[in-house]
Amino acid sequence: MPSPERSDEALHVSIDLWYPDCWEIKITERLDVGILGYGIYMTGSEVATLFTIYADDHESVMEGIEAIRASENVHSVSQMTSGFRQTSVPKPGNATRELLVVHDGRKQISQPITSRGFVCTGPIDIRGGREYWSLATNHDRKTVRVKLDEVREQMGAEINVRSLKQKSRGTAPTTLPVDQFTQRQLEVFQLARERGYYEYPKETTAGELADELGITTSTLHEHLHKVEAVLLGGNGLMRLE
Template sequence: MASPEQSDEALQVFIDLWYPDCWEIEITERLDVGILGYGIYMTGGKVATLFTIYADDHEFVTKGIETIRASEHVHSVSQMASGFQQASIPKPGNATRELLVVHDGRKQISQPLTSRGFVCTGPIDIRGGREYWSLVTNHDRRTVRVKLDEVREQMNAEINVRSMKRQSRGTVPTTLPVDQFTKRQLEVFQLAREQGYYEYPKETTAGELADELEITTSTLHEHLHKVEAVLLGRDGLT
């Protein structure tokens, strides 16, 4: 029998967060780069993580790698062969590099989240000084908020719940061909999807999304139309 805090359907939770002393957040806040994190392995106080650093220019990627190496929280950085993850995990940005980074696991928020029943469903997208997580859990909505409050207190973190949606167990989230998008297009489309812009009836408006992103409504529609063209197989359109 399921406990009172569990549900027959999984709950998909989209969050973005910030917490102190996180080198990934600090680097993406200082530089015009983004980082995808996946494949975490922890041993003692050290964590080995596979990262993809991405940007719209190779010069920014190179600067980002140099900054990662210089971080006091990073023990070592190894570059993977070009295209190592290309077949399995798509990546945004015009320039990317795959890295295996050994760093201080005591400064990471992963364990506080997973120990409270949250499972990460894809790469953690770190950009603009924030981490964007897609999680699933069998907790109900009230318990999710209680657990996230615990993480906030433990890590002195700012956690924003972008959306919570029910999905049947075993449902696999749709994988987007994000390697065909710029960083900004991906950010705009992900926010629109998470906030229910594509639901019927709509759960948000273009104006509300534009205000949150601090762009004009026409710019928002331009970004969305380019992503939609790719998804509809009309990637030649502008």
């Protein structure tokens, strides 16, 4: 029998966050680039992380790399050869570079989150001055919120819970071909999924989503239709994880 703080089914927790003194957030806030973070390895106060930096053009990517090198919290930056990974991670953006970055782990929010019983289920997407995390945990819903409050207090963080759901049994997620969409299309579609726009009955309306995104309803439908046209051209609507 699970303890009162544990759930017998894993919860999927989607969050976005901001916290001070994070070099990745500062760079994506200042420059028109995004960063995917994965493969974190900690050695004392240092962290080695694999990153994919992405943008719409090569010049923006190179500007982003130079900004990473110039960060006072970054110790070294090494570019990885293309195709070094056995499995590919879909990436948005027309231009990308794979990096191995050694940096100051004392300035990172990863350990405060994972030490509280959360496991990353995919790359951390950092764009527009915020980090987007997909997590799994066996905490119950109340405990999830308590643990995130602890992270907020420890790191001075702003954390927004985008969705908090149990995984459907027997349903295996498929991969969303993110390289076929713009960053804005992915952002709109992901928010629609998380807010329950595709649930039956709907948990939100197009107008509410448009207001949250600061766009018109017609623009929202335009973004969603472009994503849906690609996904429904295959074997039905894929899951975005």
